[in-house]
Amino acid sequence: MHIPDGLMDPTVAAIGLIEFAAIVSVAIVVSRRSLREKDLPRVAMLSAGIFVAQMLNFPIGGGTTGHLVGGALFAIMVGPTFAIIGMTVILLIQALMFGDGGITAFGLNALNMAIIAPLVGWGVFNLMKPLVGRTGRIGQGVSVGTAAWASVFVAAAACAAEMAVSYAISGGTYGIAATVSVPAMLGFHAVIGVGEAAISAGVVTYLEHVSPETFSRRAAANPSSSGRKGVLRSTTLRASGAVLLVLALALPFYFLYAAEGRDGLEQTMEDAGVTEGAQLANSPFTYGQNYFGALFSGIIGFVAVSLAMTGIMRALDGRRAADEM
Amino acid sequence: MATVHGNPFQLHKAGRDTEETWFTRLDPRAKLLGILTFVITGAILTSTDLLLAALVLAAALAAASRVSAWNLAKAYIVALPFILLASVSLFIFTGPVQGANMVIRVSTCVLALLVLVNGTETFDLFLGLRRLKVPAVLTTLVMLTYRYVLLISEELDRMRIARKARGFSGGKSLLDRYGLRVLSYTAGMLLVRSSARADNIYEGLKMRGFREDMAAWRRRTMASADFAFLGLFLAASGALITIQLGVVP
Numbered sequence: 001m002h003i004p005d006g007l008m009d010p011t012v013a014a015i016g017l018i019e020f021a022a023i024v025s026v027a028i029v030v031s032r033r034s035l036r037e038k039d040l041p042r043v044a045m046l047s048a049g050i051f052v053a054q055m056l057n058f059p060i061g062g063g064t065t066g067h068l069v070g071g072a073l074f075a076i077m078v079g080p081t082f083a084i085i086g087m088t089v090i091l092l093i094q095a096l097m098f099g100d101g102g103i104t105a106f107g108l109n110a111l112n113m114a115i116i117a118p119l120v121g122w123g124v125f126n127l128m129k130p131l132v133g134r135t136g137r138i139g140q141g142v143s144v145g146t147a148a149w150a151s152v153f154v155a156a157a158a159c160a161a162e163m164a165v166s167y168a169i170s171g172g173t174y175g176i177a178a179t180v181s182v183p184a185m186l187g188f189h190a191v192i193g194v195g196e197a198a199i200s201a202g203v204v205t206y207l208e209h210v211s212p213e214t215f216s217r218r219a220a221a222n223p224s225s226s227g228r229k230g231v232l233r234s235t236t237l238r239a240s241g242a243v244l245l246v247l248a249l250a251l252p253f254y255f256l257y258a259a260e261g262r263d264g265l266e267q268t269m270e271d272a273g274v275t276e277g278a279q280l281a282n283s284p285f286t287y288g289q290n291y292f293g294a295l296f297s298g299i300i301g302f303v304a305v306s307l308a309m310t311g312i313m314r315a316l317d318g319r320r321a322a323d324e325m
Numbered sequence: 326m327a328t329v330h331g332n333p334f335q336l337h338k339a340g341r342d343t344e345e346t347w348f349t350r351l352d353p354r355a356k357l358l359g360i361l362t363f364v365i366t367g368a369i370l371t372s373t374d375l376l377l378a379a380l381v382l383a384a385a386l387a388a389a390s391r392v393s394a395w396n397l398a399k400a401y402i403v404a405l406p407f408i409l410l411a412s413v414s415l416f417i418f419t420g421p422v423q424g425a426n427m428v429i430r431v432s433t434c435v436l437a438l439l440v441l442v443n444g445t446e447t448f449d450l451f452l453g454l455r456r457l458k459v460p461a462v463l464t465t466l467v468m469l470t471y472r473y474v475l476l477i478s479e480e481l482d483r484m485r486i487a488r489k490a491r492g493f494s495g496g497k498s499l500l501d502r503y504g505l506r507v508l509s510y511t512a513g514m515l516l517v518r519s520s521a522r523a524d525n526i527y528e529g530l531k532m533r534g535f536r537e538d539m540a541a542w543r544r545r546t547m548a549s550a551d552f553a554f555l556g557l558f559l560a561a562s563g564a565l566i567t568i569q570l571g572v573v574p
Contacts, residue, residue, distance in 0.1 A: 180414040
């Protein structure tokens with residue numbers, strides 16, 4: 001999944017770099033205080049552990065092998081901010097030490113494997129945990145496995161989408177056409193994901209047996225959450241936030257595609273020889289006529305929906321707290 | 326042998342110093358800035374002539390730097406599946422010229438980057454990044470992580486030998502539950518060991534007065550050779566960009 005230089009359209013690569021820089025800066029600022037203390041060598045050591053675990057090849061069948069990405073595993077072990085920083089470090093080493101993955105494409109690679117993969121993995125794990133948590137170890141294995149599979153699959157989908165957008169907006173100079181990239185990436189990684197899921201679930205089970213403090217240390221060090229219900233609620237909220245953030249990251253690419261490429265519906269209508277009739281009513285807002293117009297209306301819409309959701313959750317929370325009193 | 330994603334050779338080599346040539350002696354800042362600018366330029370070129378010119382420059386750099394061609398070839402092969410998929414699909418969907426352009430473009434960028442990576446001592450590269458104002462948190466983490474990767478991969482090697490001695494041959498397929506269990510326990514053990522080690526290492530670092538940033542022992546100033554190298558690559562990149570923008574408005 002390491003995209004080399006020169007494959008992606010420069011605009012797509014630039015958006016990737018900007019998004020990556022924004023998210024990683026936030027992650028660093030958020031965790032700076034704890035990184036100064038004991039967590040710095042800990043994150044470095046875990047990154048090294050994941051880096052080396054990526055060298056473990058697992059068999060897929062027919063003589064081919066795949067290897068771990070580890071984003072979900074990292075995030076489940078130490079939380080998403082450390083996972084984002086640690087995976088970024090891993091990718092930096094791979095790009096600068098081994099020439100694996102490009103420099104201009106670094107933003108996109110980091111976006112896929114260091115941001116989207118941990119966020120999806122962590123989000124799915126925490127959303128599933130309350131659902132299957134009561135079934136004990138099997139439930140845990142299922143949620144870790146699902147999270148790991150989803151992280152690989154969504155990261156691969158993001159990669160395929162970036163290539164498809166590159167192809168569409170560059171008029172066939174860069175990228176890979178969606179008809180090739182989407183089935184190739186998704187098909188391959190749907191299978192690879194099964195290995196990732198099995199190994200991640202195995203690792204978590206193993207760690208719980210052998211060294212439970214790998215998990216509990218972080219939970220104990222986090223005094224802000226008090227009470228079991230409070231933890232559950234806030235984690236669920238934050239996990240939904242992680243999934244929403246991934247969607248938000250996809251928005252600029254989507255609007256780039258929608259503004260420059262052709263809309264699927266328009267294409268179909270043109271193929272069928274249908275023209276758009278007069279509008280029945282005018283919407284008070286427009287999507288904007290160009291890329292930035294579309295981008296800004298998209299971002300405004302996203303922020304509005306997120307704020308509304310947070311408000312509703314807060315209101316529900318407040319009412320429940322009032323009931324308990 | 327430890328393998329980093331299919332390029333197994335470097336991890337063992339990387340611990341040692343790379344062979345001394347004029348290229349390895351250049352200031353890492355000059356190399357980073359010069360080659361990265363060139364790579365970025367290469368990534369935006371779209372006309373075949375300019376791409377060929379860039380490829381020639383990259384090949385000349387590879388030859389002049391005397392980085393082992395074998396290493397370059399091995400690392401290039403890792404990127405090959407992507408290059409092939411991309412260019413074959415462009416070849417089919419938009420035409421042979423675009424397909425060929427894609428091969429040349431990606432090869433140019435990959436080659437230049439590989440020369441930089443293979444021809445620079447690892448910790449020099451980190452120091453270069455540090456002095457180019459990459460945040461200290463990241464560079465320190467990168468340095469520590471790289472150091473630990475060398476340690477843990479030795480551990481993995483030992484575990485691999487132990488596994489082999491007990492008759493484990495890597496499993497057959499994704500349906501092989503036993504094989505996957507062994508692999509995941511191996512990964513789990515790696516993480517437990519690294520986590521246990523992290524605590525000791527922290528104590529050790531503190532003993533030596535570590536405070537969130539690593540000061541560089543080596544101080545160097547840009548010499549005339551460094552400026553010449555940097556100037557050459559900046560000029561070449563500038564020229565390529567200018568012509569590109571002139572040719573394709």
